[in-house]
Amino acid sequence: xxxxxxxxxxxxxxxxxxxxxxxxxxxxxxxxxxxxxxxxxxxxxxxxxxxxxxxxxxxxxxxxxxxxxxxxxxxxxxxxxxxxxxxxxxxxxxxxxxxxxxxxxxxxxxxxxxxxxxxxxxxxxxxxxxxxxxxxxxxxxxxxxxxxxxx
Amino acid sequence: xxxxxxxxxxxxxxxxxxxxxxxxxxxxxxxxxxxxxxxxxxxxxxxxxxxxxxxxxxxxxxxxxxxxxxxxxxxxxxxxxxxxxxxxxxxxxxxxxxxxxxxxxxxxxxxxxxxxxxxxxxxxxxxxxxxxxxxxxxxxxxxxxx
Amino acid sequence: xxxxxxxxxxxxxxxxxxxxxxxxxxxxxxxxxxxxxxxxxxxxxxxxxxxxxxxxxxxxxxxxxxxxxxxxxxxxxxxxxxxxxxxxxxxxxxxxxxxxxxxxxxxxxxxxxxxxxxxxxxxxxxxxxxxxxxxxxxxxxxxxxxxxxxxxxxxxxxxxxxxxxxxxxxxxxxxxxxxxxxxxxxxxxxxxxxxxxxxxxxxxxxxxxxxxxxxxxxxxxxxxxxxxxxxxxxxxxxxxxxxxxxxxxxxxxxxxxxxxxxxxxxxxxxxxxxxxxxxxxxxxxxxxxxxxxxxxxxxxxxxxxxxxxxxxxxxxxxxxxxxxxxxxxxxxxxxxxxxxxxxxxxxxxxxxxxxxxxxxxxxxxxxxxxxxxxxxxxxxxxxxxxxxxxxxxxxxxxxxxxxxxxxxxxxxxxxxxxxxxxxxxxxxxxxxxxxxxxxxxxxxxxxxxxxxxxxxxxxxxxxxxxxxxxxxxxxxxxxxxxxxxxxxxxxx
Numbered sequence: 001x002x003x004x005x006x007x008x009x010x011x012x013x014x015x016x017x018x019x020x021x022x023x024x025x026x027x028x029x030x031x032x033x034x035x036x037x038x039x040x041x042x043x044x045x046x047x048x049x050x051x052x053x054x055x056x057x058x059x060x061x062x063x064x065x066x067x068x069x070x071x072x073x074x075x076x077x078x079x080x081x082x083x084x085x086x087x088x089x090x091x092x093x094x095x096x097x098x099x100x101x102x103x104x105x106x107x108x109x110x111x112x113x114x115x116x117x118x119x120x121x122x123x124x125x126x127x128x129x130x131x132x133x134x135x136x137x138x139x140x141x142x143x144x145x146x147x148x149x150x151x
Numbered sequence: 152x153x154x155x156x157x158x159x160x161x162x163x164x165x166x167x168x169x170x171x172x173x174x175x176x177x178x179x180x181x182x183x184x185x186x187x188x189x190x191x192x193x194x195x196x197x198x199x200x201x202x203x204x205x206x207x208x209x210x211x212x213x214x215x216x217x218x219x220x221x222x223x224x225x226x227x228x229x230x231x232x233x234x235x236x237x238x239x240x241x242x243x244x245x246x247x248x249x250x251x252x253x254x255x256x257x258x259x260x261x262x263x264x265x266x267x268x269x270x271x272x273x274x275x276x277x278x279x280x281x282x283x284x285x286x287x288x289x290x291x292x293x294x295x296x297x
Numbered sequence: 298x299x300x301x302x303x304x305x306x307x308x309x310x311x312x313x314x315x316x317x318x319x320x321x322x323x324x325x326x327x328x329x330x331x332x333x334x335x336x337x338x339x340x341x342x343x344x345x346x347x348x349x350x351x352x353x354x355x356x357x358x359x360x361x362x363x364x365x366x367x368x369x370x371x372x373x374x375x376x377x378x379x380x381x382x383x384x385x386x387x388x389x390x391x392x393x394x395x396x397x398x399x400x401x402x403x404x405x406x407x408x409x410x411x412x413x414x415x416x417x418x419x420x421x422x423x424x425x426x427x428x429x430x431x432x433x434x435x436x437x438x439x440x441x442x443x444x445x446x447x448x449x450x451x452x453x454x455x456x457x458x459x460x461x462x463x464x465x466x467x468x469x470x471x472x473x474x475x476x477x478x479x480x481x482x483x484x485x486x487x488x489x490x491x492x493x494x495x496x497x498x499x500x501x502x503x504x505x506x507x508x509x510x511x512x513x514x515x516x517x518x519x520x521x522x523x524x525x526x527x528x529x530x531x532x533x534x535x536x537x538x539x540x541x542x543x544x545x546x547x548x549x550x551x552x553x554x555x556x557x558x559x560x561x562x563x564x565x566x567x568x569x570x571x572x573x574x575x576x577x578x579x580x581x582x583x584x585x586x587x588x589x590x591x592x593x594x595x596x597x598x599x600x601x602x603x604x605x606x607x608x609x610x611x612x613x614x615x616x617x618x619x620x621x622x623x624x625x626x627x628x629x630x631x632x633x634x635x636x637x638x639x640x641x642x643x644x645x646x647x648x649x650x651x652x653x654x655x656x657x658x659x660x661x662x663x664x665x666x667x668x669x670x671x672x673x674x675x676x677x678x679x680x681x682x683x684x685x686x687x688x689x690x691x692x693x694x695x696x697x698x699x700x701x702x703x704x705x706x707x708x709x710x711x712x713x714x715x716x717x718x719x720x721x722x723x724x725x726x727x728x729x730x731x732x733x734x735x736x737x738x739x740x741x742x743x744x745x746x747x748x749x750x751x752x753x754x755x756x757x758x759x760x761x762x763x764x765x766x767x768x769x770x771x772x773x774x775x776x777x778x779x780x781x782x783x784x785x786x787x788x789x
Binding site: 220223224227230231234235237238241245246247248249250251252 | 298300303304307310311314315317318321357358359360361406
Binding site for chain 3: 022025031034035038041042045048049052078079082085086089092093096097100101103104107108116117120
């Protein structure tokens with residue numbers, strides 16, 4: 001049992017990070033913290049892949065004259081490639097998430113989830129930028145600005 | 152947040168370092184097939200070399216050398232170059248991204264693949280550079296000169 | 298080695314990039330570029346489907362590297378079937394006029410049509426990919442495009458998109474973990490290769506965990522109950538053309554991936570007999586049917602009703618997948634087709650109504666049938682199909698699903714399917730009655746008239762399509778779907 005932990009302690013870290021990430025995503029009230037939780041979650045997955053590619057006594061997968069062409073001397077490069085792609089995907093997601101947060105902040109002045117929800121379900125604030133599709137759910141009188149998209 | 156940073160030290164260091172950072176980014180793109188690096192990492196570092204002036208120097212200098220339109224244009228050009236490189240191989244009868252399918256004179260197949268990988272890495276670097284600069288420009292809003 | 302499987306995602310990709318670049322200088326031309334691209338993709342999809350219907354699957358090795366070393370694209374009848382649906386609905390969504398479909402005409406620097414092409418690239422790539430990780434890449438491509446596209450609908454949409462982003466990324470992460478488990482146990486990522494290597498390691502808990510993680514991760518993408526919570530807000534607040542794409546084809550890509558990986562890679566023996574995964578799919582699908590139908594009855598916003606209805610329909614598809622016999626799978630696949638046609642038509646109608654009258658709520662829509670007879674007749678056909686009555690397409694898919702449930706001895710499921718059709722009838726018949734026989738009460742309806750041909754055209758096409766599918770259903774099942782179901786679920 002103890003050897004299990006000593007040998008595979010990295011997987012324990014992966015589990016801890018996954019839990020922290022999930023906790024951050026769903027239990028935190030601030031939207032930016034949720035995004036950070038998501039980043040931690042994805043980082044845990046990268047760690048899992050990298051750990052799975054490690055072999056005892058092997059070196060980085062760049063052909064060096066000392067090791068020669070024996071495949072057992074190099075760590076498995078495929079998970080590294082998978083993670084490179086996944087990291088770039090993660091960057092894209094974080095970019096979109098941050099852009100959404102900027103818009104939410106500009107529209108509501110806050111990033112606390114309950115406040116944003118309260119503002120969205122309340123009556124429209126004066127001065128909020130009009131969007132053609134942003135009509136309130138209740139049938140109020142016409143007069144919303146049919147302006148261009150707030151984009 | 153953008154525009155000339157109030158501190159003289161920051162402005163000087165930012166202005167001095169940015170070209171070298173960008174150069175390092177190009178180095179990483181070019182050395183993708185020998186060592187760690189390649190298009191993604193090199194493109195990001197290249198973008199840092201362009202974003203640092205936007206963070207520290209006044210907007211006339213920062214946006215003068217790399218205007219706003221360069222972000223989407225570079226990203227689009229990089230992606231198009233990648234897709235077209237792959238398609239050229241398909242039109243020549245081979246598989247997508249099979250660089251050796253295009254017969255060019257007496258160049259050996261392995262050499263063709265080497266050149267093809269280099270072209271694709273540069274395209275990816277350009278696309279990632281454009282994307283990072285675009286993301287920064289969109290998120291940072293309008294510059295405030297101080 | 299055919300070039301068609303790789304052209305399928307690459308053509309919309311190039312069209313999307315060109316649409317973005319063109320849109321920087323001449324925004325009006327971006328929609329034209331996107332339309333051309335999608336027309337090309339539809340052509341490729343139809344050609345490919347025609348070739349694979351009685352032939353061998355089309356394969357393409359990227360880079361010339363043979364599998365399992367290289368990435369392989371595989372286009373078999375299931376992929377061709379879904380690719381045609383995706384490309385067809387995609388073309389209609391891109392043709393839909395921007396003012397009604399997006400709520401605004403995109404200005405320079407807002408690449409809405411480029412993003413739509415990117416969304417369709419991702420979807421087409423998912424159905425064509427023969428490699429587990431490559432599927433993940435395309436999954437993320439379309440997911441990121443969706444987060445951005447949903448956010449075009451206004452302030453509520455931005456918040457809905459953010460919540461969708463969080464949940465969607467969690468789902469993708471779980472899928473990636475599952476793929477990692479498979480790779481570290483079998484050493485390969487190619488789907489056909491893993492299917493061959495799996496029986497040797499099938500007893501290990503790693504594979505069971507991998508199957509569970511992949512199903513849960515893709516379940517988020519497919520909005521299977523209880524992972525559907527992102528769907529109502531996202532589809533309600535997204536612009537109508539985007540919501541049409543989301544409801545009609547995007548969630549179906551998740552369903553396709555579940556079918557392909559669970560039955561094509563893991564095999565029905567592992568997923569249905571040894572592990573309770575198929576069982577859970579059936580029960581969660583049934584729960585989704587009930588929850589979606591009941592919630593839809595309670596809604597007053599038209600698009601929100603459609604969104605909850607989508608949850609219910611995806612429950613049907615989940616049930617069809619989980620029952621693990623060929624007839625139920627045929628029902629699920631037919632329902633993918635039918636729901637795509639019905640739901641996109643309904644969202645296009647919602648966009649048409651909003652563009653003319655600025656009305657979103659059902660109580661204000663009474664008497665609309667008199668003002669927009671053609672559009673509302675299309676609505677009537679789509680509504681009848683959603684309930685599942687002949688002579689519309691919806692009847693056939695529900696028929697197969699009930700038949701599959703009975704075949705598997707699952708009488709409660711059959712009862713739930715039939716009962717929920719009654720629930721669906723409640724909200725749709727109420728809507729039809731209000732629209733056609735109600736009196737015009739809202740002042741905004743006074744000078745409303747039929748929307749133009751660019752809105753009416755796709756709607757009528759889809760409505761007629763429902764009738765055509767009903768008439769052609771025997772051919773569709775025999776030529777395309779039955780071989781697929783038999784190949785995946787051999788001898789059950």
